[in-house]
Amino acid sequence: MANVVITGAGRGIALELVRQHVEAGDWVFALARSPESAGELASLAAGSGGRLTVHTMDVSRDDSVRAGAASTGSDGIDLIYNVAGTLGNPSAQLEDLDWKDFDDTIEVMLKGPMRVVLAFLPRMSAGGKIMNFSSQLAASTWPYGGFYPYGAAKAGMNRMMRSVAMDLKERGIIVGLIHPGYVQTDMGGPGADISPAESAASIKALAEGWTLEQSGEFYKWNGEPHAW
Incomplete structure (x- = not known):
């Protein structure tokens, strides 16, 4: 059994990772910005026999990350999933960039993962894993423009990590x-290619098999290397 930290756990792929790790018998610390509005997460916790606990964490705020990490106790951490994210304003055109939106996106998706790493790092030892959710938009091979804050944050996170x-x-x-x-x-959106459950299952398997020799590499959910 592993001790697993998952940010952005109130919905989407992160919620499915919570579900699948609990089903596998792991102990899960689920971190969400607004746990009070995450009804499905609360239901999972209620039925987990204590193996899932829910904690408040807004990854864009230093104080919230420190407090959220402290609320999980002092046990060692085996696996972190940095999932929390924001799309920002995807329709913003080049001449219409909203710098507040840009800054908010950077706080969540570039600084946020580093805040989480630093908060939990003292509780990690050899063999521990930090899995960061990136995007195909982070790669120089992405063939489209736009998505300025999102692409910048994800590309920056890749190099930072x-x-x-x-x-x-x-x-x-x-x-x-x-x-x-x-x-x-x-x-x-509903027209996307795969379900959260499919993505989460593949990512869980990928994380479990990730070796030290692969540390710092960028992969697709299905195990294929992702071009940068």
């Missing part, structure tokens, strides 16, 4: 970057 992987390799801590696919979530 590759540095984290290098710096933690001697400690035996593994860092991964994952494109979760085009998923039927609030972000992807």
Whole structure:
């Protein structure tokens, strides 16, 4: 059994990861910005026999991340999923960028994952894993324009976490970057390619098999390497 941290756990792929790790017998710390509005997560916790606990965490705020991490206790952490994200304003045109929206996106998806890593790192040891949700939009191979805040945040996170992987390799801590696919979530919409359950199952298997030699690499949910 592993101790698993999942951010953005109130919905989508993160909620499915919560469900699947609990079903596998793991102990899960589910972190959500507004747990009071995450009814399905609360129901999972109620039926988990104590193996799932729900905690408040807004990854865009230092104080919230520190408090949320502290509320999970002091046990060692085996696996972190940095999932919490925001799409920002995807329809913003080049000349109409909203800098407040840009800054908010950076706080959540670039600084947020690093805040989470730093909050839990003292409780991690060799063999621990940090899996970061990225996007195909983070790659230079993405063939479209637009999505300025989102693409910038995800691309920055990829390079930042590759540095984290290098710096933690001697400690035996593994860092991964994952494109979760085009998923039927609030972000992807109902016409997306795969369900949250399918994405989560593939990501869980990918994370479990991730080795130290692969630390810092970028993969698709199905295990294929993702071009940068």
